Amino acid sequence: GENVEQHPSTLSVQEGDSAVIKCTYSDSASNYFPWYKQELGKRPQLIIDIRSNVGEKKDQRIAVTLNKTAKHFSLHITETQPEDSAVYFCAASKRGNKLVFGAGTILRVKS
Amino acid sequence: EPEVTQTPSHQVTQMGQEVILRCVPISNHLYFYWYRQILGQKVEFLVSFYNNEISEKSEIFDDQFSVERPDGSNFTLKIRSTKLEDSAMYFCASTVLAGQPNEQFFGPGTRLTVL
Numbered sequence: 001g002e003n004v005e006q007h008p009s010t011l012s013v014q015e016g017d018s019a020v021i022k023c024t025y026s027d028s029a030s031n032y033f034p035w036y037k038q039e040l041g042k043r044p045q046l047i048i049d050i051r052s053n054v055g056e057k058k059d060q061r062i063a064v065t066l067n068k069t070a071k072h073f074s075l076h077i078t079e080t081q082p083e084d085s086a087v088y089f090c091a092a093s094k095r096g097n098k099l100v101f102g103a104g105t106i107l108r109v110k111s
Numbered sequence: 112e113p114e115v116t117q118t119p120s121h122q123v124t125q126m127g128q129e130v131i132l133r134c135v136p137i138s139n140h141l142y143f144y145w146y147r148q149i150l151g152q153k154v155e156f157l158v159s160f161y162n163n164e165i166s167e168k169s170e171i172f173d174d175q176f177s178v179e180r181p182d183g184s185n186f187t188l189k190i191r192s193t194k195l196e197d198s199a200m201y202f203c204a205s206t207v208l209a210g211q212p213n214e215q216f217f218g219p220g221t222r223l224t225v226l
Contacts, residue, residue: 032212036154043202043217044154051212089154098144098156098167099204099215 002027004092006102013080015111023090023102024072030092033066033073034099038087047088048075080109113137115218117203123224127192132221134186134203143186144204144215145178147171154202160186193225 003026013019025033031052036044050057050064050073057064063076077084085108091099116135124130136143145157159166160178177189186205190197200222204215 034214036217043219045217046214049212049214091154093212095212098159098169099146099154100156101154103153 002030002092002094002100004090004100004102006090006105008105009103010106010108012108012110015080015082015109017080019075019077019080019084019107019109021075021088021090021105021107022072023074023092024070025092025100026071027092027094028068028071030094032093033064034091034093035062035064035075036089036091036101038089038104044089077107080107082109082111085109115203115205115216117201117218117221119221120219121222121224123226124193126195126225130190130193130223132188132190132201132203132223134188134218135184136186136203136205137207137216138184140205140207140216142166142206142208143180144206145188146202146204146217147199148202148220149199157188157201190223193223195225198223198225 006023034049037047038044048062048064050066061078066073087104089104090102093099118133143160146154148154156169158168158172175191179187200220202220203218206213206215
């Protein structure tokens with residue numbers, strides 16, 4: 001079955017710097033790749049997603065890139081702010097079915 | 112904005128007891144899921160449900176687990192005889208269409224504590 005690896009497990013950046021989180025997936029049939037932000041004790045919230053027919057997508061300070069050949073995708077957050085501090089999960093899905101999540105990245109933005 | 116809701120927010124039970132976790136998916140959604148998250152770990156898929164039947168289930172979803180859509184709005188997860196290792200946050204999610212890549216909307220979760 002699908003396996004999603006996520007790195008790094010923790011990431012500390014200075015406010016204003018960029019943060020990059022990387023994921024790889026194993027199933028070449030996966031075609032949907034969402035990123036979720038989860039604050040302590042809260043539900044996962046979708047922040048951006050990308051489908052396999054697109055290589056890059058941007059929404060203000062957040063961007064996601066997808067390399068289907070290499071089977072990896074990345075989350076880029078620019079101009080980080082303290083409120084970006086949270087756990088970020090990547091996930092992969094095929095044909096709109098179950099999400100397979102990565103292990104998560106704890107992002108700390110230091111002010 | 113419509114949201115997935117879940118009750119209760121926290122459930123404490125004794126080992127061996129049955130628990131039922133309840134979810135109300137977004138009203139026009141057709142595909143429903145249960146996930147769980149053990150404290151400090153990743154979110155894991157349990158089961159998906161479409162057209163009143165299970166579409167897929169994981170290895171975690173053994174005979175102790177069952178799901179039901181008893182009416183037009185509720186979606187429930189039952190654990191027949193809870194074990195200590197069932198302690199986790201359980202999230203319900205729903206999506207509008209089956210078979211297509213669409214956002215899954217998560218509920219706020221039920222924290223299950225098995226003593």
